[in-house]
Amino acid sequence: MNITQEKIDDLNAVVKVTIAPEDYSQRVEKALKEQAKKANLPGFRKGMVPVGHIKKMYGKSILVEEINNMLSENLTKYLADNKVEILGQPLPVMDDTLEFKWDNTDNFEFKYELGLAPKVDVEVTSKDKFKQYNVKADQETLTSRIKNIRKSYGKMTNPDVSAEGDVLYADLVQLSPDGSVFEGGITSTGSIRLDLVTDKKILKSLVGLKKDDVLNLDIQKTFDNNETIIAKLLNIEEADAKELKSTFQVTVKNVNRLEESDLNQEFFDKIFGAGLVSDEAGFRAKITEEIESMFKQDADRKLQNDIYTQLVSQTKMQLPDAFLRKWLKATNEKLTDEELAQGFDDFAKNLKWTLIENKIITDNEIKIEYKDVFETAKQRLDAQFRMYSPQPMPEDQLAQYAATFLQEKENANRIFDEVKALKVFEHIQSVATLVQEDIDYKKFVALN
Numbered sequence: 484m485n486i487t488q489e490k491i492d493d494l495n496a497v498v499k500v501t502i503a504p505e506d507y508s509q510r511v512e513k514a515l516k517e518q519a520k521k522a523n524l525p526g527f528r529k530g531m532v533p534v535g536h537i538k539k540m541y542g543k544s545i546l547v548e549e550i551n552n553m554l555s556e557n558l559t560k561y562l563a564d565n566k567v568e569i570l571g572q573p574l575p576v577m578d579d580t581l582e583f584k585w586d587n588t589d590n591f592e593f594k595y596e597l598g599l600a601p602k603v604d605v606e607v608t609s610k611d612k613f614k615q616y617n618v619k620a621d622q623e624t625l626t627s628r629i630k631n632i633r634k635s636y637g638k639m640t641n642p643d644v645s646a647e648g649d650v651l652y653a654d655l656v657q658l659s660p661d662g663s664v665f666e667g668g669i670t671s672t673g674s675i676r677l678d679l680v681t682d683k684k685i686l687k688s689l690v691g692l693k694k695d696d697v698l699n700l701d702i703q704k705t706f707d708n709n710e711t712i713i714a715k716l717l718n719i720e721e722a723d724a725k726e727l728k729s730t731f732q733v734t735v736k737n738v739n740r741l742e743e744s745d746l747n748q749e750f751f752d753k754i755f756g757a758g759l760v761s762d763e764a765g766f767r768a769k770i771t772e773e774i775e776s777m778f779k780q781d782a783d784r785k786l787q788n789d790i791y792t793q794l795v796s797q798t799k800m801q802l803p804d805a806f807l808r809k810w811l812k813a814t815n816e817k818l819t820d821e822e823l824a825q826g827f828d829d830f831a832k833n834l835k836w837t838l839i840e841n842k843i844i845t846d847n848e849i850k851i852e853y854k855d856v857f858e859t860a861k862q863r864l865d866a867q868f869r870m871y872s873p874q875p876m877p878e879d880q881l882a883q884y885a886a887t888f889l890q891e892k893e894n895a896n897r898i899f900d901e902v903k904a905l906k907v908f909e910h911i912q913s914v915a916t917l918v919q920e921d922i923d924y925k926k927f928v929a930l931n
Contacts, residue, residue, distance in 0.1 A: 598806035
């Protein structure tokens with residue numbers, strides 16, 4: 484077997500692989516014998532089928548398979564041994580002038596296009612500056628969060644008259660265009676949440692209602708054509724809710740209001756544990772800490788995005804764009820030319836960032852160990868479990884879940900890539916200059 488490479492330019496090359504009968508004949512013979520041992524054909528005892536018979540029946544397909552295996556193994560080895568860094572995978576060059584007999588006498592010749600990885604020069608120093616925002620909880624956000632928590636632990640009451648934020652428990656009956664009850668139409672009993680009503684005029688009409696009050700309601704306008712909310716209210720399929728145009732007669736059966744919990748010791752203990760908070764000031768301080776902790780995650784994401792944008796922009800490199808477009812089309816059969824044109828720039832930026840990441844990892848000897856991947860997997864799973872239960876999962880059980888989770892190759896690769904990115908960002912932040920800036924949440928949101 485002979486493999487040669489012809490460089491077209493700094494970013495493109497063609498590899499030619501030639502395979503002679505002496506390269507593949509022993510492999511093919513071995514594969515034929517193994518097939519003969521496993522074959523179960525009529526007229527022959529299992530394992531006693533003559534090799535010649537197997538060759539006659541399956542010889543060509545076995546030869547094709549062995550040639551493909553040899554190509555894959557040896558091309559991969561050639562690229563590794565010769566330190567040829569490629570982007571994507573080698574693309575076979577179609578040559579209609581070549582015809583093979585596939586009779587074990589052919590001298591095969593195959594060509595592959597290669598997209599070569601460019602040289603990457605990247606160095607982060609203290610001259611690289613990035614803003615690190617410390618996002619502060621504004622009064623409106625803090626008040627809203629406290630109100631939601633107090634309602635979560637509050638009690639249900641039934642006031643005589645509805646107000647904004649209440650829930651109307653009501654009968655709903657579909658009406659005909661002339662305003663009469665639509666015979667055989669939709670009827671339902673459900674809860675109309677006033678906090679989900681988007682139309683201000685309709686919301687005003689739903690405030691001040693009492694038990695047994697009746698009014699007509701344009702359901703689509705009430706909930707801004709949100710088929711999920713409408714389907715749940717009317718107990719119908721979302722597809723039907725999307726097409727629904729009718730007005731409904733609403734008869735109020737009850738007004739429900741979730742009153743906020745009192746700020747007392749019982750409430751504080753339920754939220755934070757016995758004795759950890761004893762007054763309203765301590766309660767507000769804890770909630771502020773919780774909110775700003777969530778804001779820090781948003782600020783970290785912005786910092787990472789700013790680093791990504793700046794380094795991709797300032798690191799000059801060329802990519803084999805024509806090859807990459809061809810490779811993307813070859814490996815994604817359903818990808819249209821329009822989709823490729825729209826998405827290629829983002830693909831190229833992400834590929835550049837991957838090359839920058841790899842260069843930083845290599846130059847700074849950054850290690851990614853299994854324990855880092857395992858701990859990150861545990862953190863991600865713990866966060867998911869806490870969405871359903873505030874109580875932390877026992878450490879041994881969480882570790883068992885993480886081990887099982889990482890057995891799936893896709894999960895392991897995703898967490899590995901996350902750890903890789905985090906380590907690169909940590910390194911960049913350790914050498915670059917981070918300019919600290921306190922900022923209110925609303926102003927921070929406006930930056931994104």
